[in-house]
Amino acid sequence: MAAAVTLLVGTTKGLFLLAEEAGGAGWSVSGPHCGGWAINHAIGNAERGAFWAAGGGEWSGAGVWRSADGGASWALAKLSNGKFDAFLEADPAFAASIGVQPDPPAPYSGTLDALWSLAVAGDTLYAGGKPAALFASRDSGASWERLPGLTDHPSAAGWQPGAAGLTLHSIVADAADPGRIWVAISAAGVFASEDGGASWDRRNRRANAAPAGDGGETGLCVHNLQRAAGPGERLWQQNHEGVFTSPDGGRSWQEVTAGLPSSFGFPIAVHPADPATAWVVPLNGDMGGRFPPGAAAAVWRTRDAGASWQGLRAGLPQQGCYFTVLRQAMATDRASPAGVYFGTNSGSVFASRDEGDNWQEIARHLPTVLSVEVAARG
Secondary structure, three states: OOOOOEEEEEEOOEEEEEEEOHHHOOEEEEEEEHHHOOEEEEEEEOOOOEEEEEEEEOOOEEEEEEEOOOOOOOEEEEEEEOHHHHHHHHOHHHHHHHOOOOOOOOOOOOOOOEEEEEEEEOOEEEEEEEOOOEEEEOOOOOOOEEOHHHHOOOOHHHOOOEOOEOEEEEEEEEOOEEEEEEEEEEOOEEEEEOOOOOOOEEOOEEOOOOOOOOOOEOOOOEEEEEEEOOOOOEEEEEEOOEEEEEOOOOOOEEEOOOOOOOOOEEEEEEOOOOOOOEEEEEOOOOOOOOOOHHHOOOEEEEOOOOOOOEEEOOOOOOOOOOOOOOOEOEEEOOOOOOOEEEEOOOOOEEEEOOOOOOOEEEEOOOOOEEEEEEOEOO
16 A cells, blocks of 8 residues: 655645545545645645745735644745735724734845745755746745846846746756756746756757757746656656657757647656656647647656657546646655646646556645645655
């Protein structure tokens, strides 16, 4: 029996914890946590009870919520103030009547709209923002500093926003060498640092034949970036223009979209022990409605680094399915066989405990799911 799993599910109305019950009897749901904030991403360790959740927006401001007791209580490190703070400050009588006071001035107010991603590398906790910026905490999320090396990159003046804005939505690191970090920005591409974020190299070069006129690069609108560790380390990205993989730390990218029903999708997930195995959720195109092709849900898996793909449908809706799976709403656990999980904008969460061969809906009617992560163990 695989170990029990805790999922951190970020939604438009707070963070939810989905915990597998003993003996595989089902899943319990707790939440919403984090003050009902929009939570774009959350990470943590189930055994230690340490969780972090990043999000916010124009109304609330931006910040990172943290819990040291498995989600029973939460504290907020606010990085920017929102319109609600200004509203409360302008009307003290109303603030007093509802028993809420504006938060103190936050350090990045006016320059940070929301936080979109989190990652741990060694003793450092990282957070990615909108507009694109990288922040670091050396005290487990209590305080934060902006790392200027990324936003001072010579290419920064030419970065263009994606449909959701100029967002740093993916951060991955090398656990064996925490100085190695990769980030993805929509729509500026992939950047890598070998020195813990002090300096950055832009890495978007194609290794295989490129369509005429693209300058030999992948599309710069990366939707999600993941790293598969172990022998044969490999980076994977779901791009606005297709699926790409890199065996050399992002210095060159091979397009592996052939065999998929669509080049468009948002998330990508990787196997915990086999860098050649990955999963994607193709959608019917940017202008086609952004739902599964033929309105029939499928997760597609490769076991040979993208040379071939297999559609996995058992247990997924095959008629009238119009949901979207967003960029951070798919994850894997470290079991053998690996578990795979994804959430939808219609509020469902699906799980497979056999690497995608079979699926089960484990939660429904949640708010729009923005992210799914498996809480680490050990």
